[in-house]
């Protein structure tokens with residue numbers, strides 16, 4: 290069999306509801322998976338919804354929605370306008386856009402802040418010569434993701450310290466430091482949300498709004514708790530980015546940008562394909578504010594960040610499931626799988642501990658502390674051996690330097706548990 294996965298008959302292929310084959314774990318299976326046919330070895334993902342490993346598994350409903358969406362054509366701006374209404378309901382924001390990951394949302398959100406509906410500026414990005422383009426960010430919140438902000442043409446101005454991490458004091462970034470950095474070149478503030486971000490978002494938003502500056506929030510991985518879908522926009526933050534391919538279980542390549550209508554309108558303009566005549570162009574009012582425009586822009590900086598109709602529909606389906614608490618039924622299974630792994634390691638040279646979640650709608654993570662001196666290898670060595678064995682196992686690797694591995698259950702499949710426990714025992718006893 291060639292590279293095709295499950296074959297549909299001609300009739301099935303044309304039917305408005307192609308069947309999506311059930312998702313099964315094939316690691317123990319005799320048949321070749323679609324990846325094996327390409328010569329790519331599937332892995333056991335005990336690491337969570339990370340992008341490097343393909344993100345979250347999509348539920349059957351989401352895959353079915355994707356397949357149904359592929360059958361017909363629709364104007365993308367109408368579909369994004371419908372998405373905007375759904376996202377607004379779920380987040381409490383004015384409007385929303387399905388983006389190409391949270392990273393794409395950061396680029397588009399920044400673009401909207403930089404240009405508004407100014408056609409000359411939209412045309413120029415990422416060149417910002419001649420107009421203000423500085424965004425303020427706490428030094429301690431910088432990461433590789435701020436490339437997504439700089440990609441729009443913005444310059445980042447750093448403020449504050451985390452003196453606790455540097456072991457040189459007791460304080461972190463403070464609101465006055467953002468305020469003191471505001472100049473005529475400042476167009477907004479970028480804020481990376483974590484449950485313990487400092488200073489808190491509400492205070493930063495209040496200060497920014499006193500200066501008429503918008504706040505763009507990276508909340509990519511801040512779900513669950515699902516209350517954050519509403520709580521973060523409710524701080525008054527002007528734009529908020531969520532990842533669609535993490536806990537929402539949408540397509541890995543999707544994200545959500547939600548916030549103030551005018552900014553979402555500008556972001557949509559800079560992402561959507563603009564190849565139309567001004568006289569024919571009739572964008573939905575709830576998405577694009579035509580009254581702000583003196584003409585029709587050409588393709589914007591976000592044209593390369595396109596999202597397909599199938600991805601939009603699949604993301605909206607996943608968002609509905611996530612927001613309505615449908616995924617909570619998996620929490621008990623996650624916990625049971627982690628207990629099985631912990632029990633199976635009772636004879637190994639490790640210490641297992643369940644890291645309990647901060648909120649009820651989140652899952653625990655199993656932390657395995659390796660007794661490196663008894664084993665004669667480091668946690669890094671164990672992690673490497675797990676990845677290179679058969680089947681390859683990827684575990685959470687944020688605590689390796691303290692000798693800790695983590696097992697995150699979100700992408701684990703029940704059928705992979707025997708292989709996972711065998712591989713862990715191989716490397717840890």
Ligand SMILES: *Cc1c(COP(=O)(O)O)cnc(C)c1O
Nearest residue numbers: 390391392434509510532533544
């Ligand atoms: C995952 C993540 C992103 C990127 O999200 P994508 O949806 O993969 O683009 C950005 N910022 C933070 C803090 C993240 O954790």
